[in-house]
Amino acid sequence: MLEVHAVEKAYGPRKAVDGVSLTLRPGEILGLLGPNGAGKTTTVAMIMGLIAPDAGEVRIHGRALQGDADPLKAQLGLVPQDLALYEDSSARENLALFGALYGLSGQALAEATERVLGVVGLRDRAQEPVSAFSGGMKRRLNLAVALLHDPALLILDEPTVGVDPQSRAAIFEALEALRASGKALLYTTHYMEEAERLCDRIVIMDHGRVLAEDTLKGLLRRLPATGMLLMDVEEADLQPHLADLQAQPFLSSVELQPGRLRLGLRDLPQDTHRVLAWFADCGLSWSHLACERASLEDVFLALTGRSLRDA
Numbered sequence: 001m002l003e004v005h006a007v008e009k010a011y012g013p014r015k016a017v018d019g020v021s022l023t024l025r026p027g028e029i030l031g032l033l034g035p036n037g038a039g040k041t042t043t044v045a046m047i048m049g050l051i052a053p054d055a056g057e058v059r060i061h062g063r064a065l066q067g068d069a070d071p072l073k074a075q076l077g078l079v080p081q082d083l084a085l086y087e088d089s090s091a092r093e094n095l096a097l098f099g100a101l102y103g104l105s106g107q108a109l110a111e112a113t114e115r116v117l118g119v120v121g122l123r124d125r126a127q128e129p130v131s132a133f134s135g136g137m138k139r140r141l142n143l144a145v146a147l148l149h150d151p152a153l154l155i156l157d158e159p160t161v162g163v164d165p166q167s168r169a170a171i172f173e174a175l176e177a178l179r180a181s182g183k184a185l186l187y188t189t190h191y192m193e194e195a196e197r198l199c200d201r202i203v204i205m206d207h208g209r210v211l212a213e214d215t216l217k218g219l220l221r222r223l224p225a226t227g228m229l230l231m232d233v234e235e236a237d238l239q240p241h242l243a244d245l246q247a248q249p250f251l252s253s254v255e256l257q258p259g260r261l262r263l264g265l266r267d268l269p270q271d272t273h274r275v276l277a278w279f280a281d282c283g284l285s286w287s288h289l290a291c292e293r294a295s296l297e298d299v300f301l302a303l304t305g306r307s308l309r310d311a
């Protein structure tokens with residue numbers, strides 16, 4: 001559906017995008033994850049044909065866009081990062097206007113309007129002016145506009161910034177239904193929880209470059225540990241066995257905190273058994289057991305040395 005080959009874009013001396021490649025298939029949600037200024041919106045603008053790359057190319061259905069009048073553009077839908085809505089008009093009037101820009105009128109427009117209002121759950125508020133909408137409702141309408149012409153490739157640039165949990169859930173539900181119907185979705189975000197929850201594959205970007213691209217599982221597999229096991233233990237009992245524990249090949253890290261052992265495991269379900277067996281073999285006891293999952297945050301930290309939250 002979409003192939004991006006080594007696109008580059010500079011603004012003056014600053015390379016906003018520096019050789020980004022990605023591919024997207026129908027029925028797939030690809031996450032584009034990166035901190036502020038990573039180059040996500042610039043990449044989206046090049047895919048949409050809004051700005052020309054300095055180098056590289058974008059192919060949609062196997063070919064490059066040729067100008068603004070290219071019928072291939074009808075296959076693309078964009079949910080822009082900044083809301084693009086007329087505040088004084090109602091939701092329905094906004095949809096009529098944007099529908100007209102997509103060439104929809106009459107029965108086709110009426111049907112498309114009902115369909116997209118249903119998708120984003122705004123049918124009962126459609127007569128109200130957008131200025132009376134909450135931030136989350138505006139985001140949902142922003143999505144509805146992009147769906148009017150039923151695009152095969154939907155590009156969402158941070159579509160959930162500042163939305164309430166209810167609107168976020170409504171948006172996610174709509175996106176999952178679109179994926180199930182065979183649409184291709186590119187989902188740009190700097191929220192790692194969203195990328196973890198929604199995306200089939202994730203591209204991690206920073207400073208205009210792709211640092212990694214894989215499924216969530218694949219990305220987590222690159223970490224030395226995919227899970228952390230936390231065990232409350234008697235330090236004095238454990239001390240004589242600590243060197244032996246550290247030598248166990250199934251542990252990627254062993255950290256003894258006051259009263260608690262923090263173990264990095266490559267395969268939490270499998271290696272937890274080994275840890276417990278080792279404890280039993282040594283005649284050691286523990287009083288409490290907990291585990292934590294490694295996250296995309298750990299992946300970003302490992303790749304950049306920075307936390308995504310602080311980046």
Ligand SMILES: Nc1ncnc2c1ncn2[C@@H]1O[C@H](COP(=O)(O)OP(=O)(O)OP(=O)(O)O)[C@@H](O)[C@H]1O
Nearest residue numbers: 011015016034035036037038039040041042043190
């Ligand atoms: N029109 C422009 N003129 C000059 N510099 C720009 C322009 N657009 C983007 N940039 C710069 O390019 C870099 C990438 O910006 P971009 O908007 O693509 O990042 P982003 O990943 O979308 O960030 P955010 O998460 O904040 O939306 C930034 O350093 C930005 O300042």
Ligand SMILES: [Mg+2]
Nearest residue numbers: 040041042081
């Ligand atoms: Mg952006």
